[in-house]
Amino acid sequence: MKIGELSKATGASVRSLRYYEQKGLLTASRQASGYREYNQLAIEQVNTIQLYLSLGLSTEQIAGFLHCVMISKEAFCAEVLPVYEKKLAEIDEQLALLTAIRSNLIDRIASIREERMEE
């Protein structure tokens, strides 16, 4: 399978597939022409990469456990849980910040509306 086919099979852009390779998430053998050659397992692997990316993990974090999760269950891969916990802590931090800003905005919007009503 060439890179364009893998792209269509997974929805990942050709550019992204090359980037995953550069980051050590994906490997390909090479044809005599220099073209990348992928096997069927690559489809599942790319799907897995995109799943973890959608959780907000970095390619570096994913690289740390991708090999393990491709051959075992997540629970068996010691690297996964700490990464999840770290990400969860980051998200809780972001949620707290956004929630505070949200309250502030809502108050300010209400104040403006009230001041205008008084006229």
Add this chain to the structure above:
Amino acid sequence: MKIGELSKATGASVRSLRYYEQKGLLTASRQASGYREYNQLAIEQVNTIQLYLSLGLSTEQIAGFLHCVMISKEAFCAEVLPVYEKKLAEIDEQLALLTAIRSNLIDRIASIREERMEE
């Protein structure tokens, strides 16, 4: 007042004060030497800029109404409310995304813990 003094008075870095000027948020007269010269009002203006930045507004958005809010109440400045409403919508979007990821992570963490308990 020179830029270092304004920096100390407001907590904004010298670099940031020059950036605000570049973005049209802050103006300064110049001494013969080329040094920027600020008046007392600049302190209040910088504090105001930083307040809006802390709400997540961009310098471009702030530039759109800063002059007005420095001389009037927010409610009098027509530009403010739409900017607040746009920002609020963006934040609600981000909150929805982060909340979804958070649920997903919590489920996955629980699954891993359960699978490990079974051994």
Add this chain to the structure above:
DNA sequence: ATAAACCCTGACATCAATGTCAGAGTCAAC
């Protein structure tokens, strides 16, 4: 054999406020 479609690498752009550095000029205090 030619054209269209595909692939390669390398590089720059994105977003945006801020840090940091270099090289040079200015000011203040002693």
Add this chain to the structure above:
DNA sequence: GTTGACTCTGACATTGATGTCAGGGTTTAT
């Protein structure tokens, strides 16, 4: 008058997955 602290401009770096382009080689179908 010298030294240290301050200021100036301009430029590059940060963050990170992805888009896009240029210039060139390959494959495939006609």
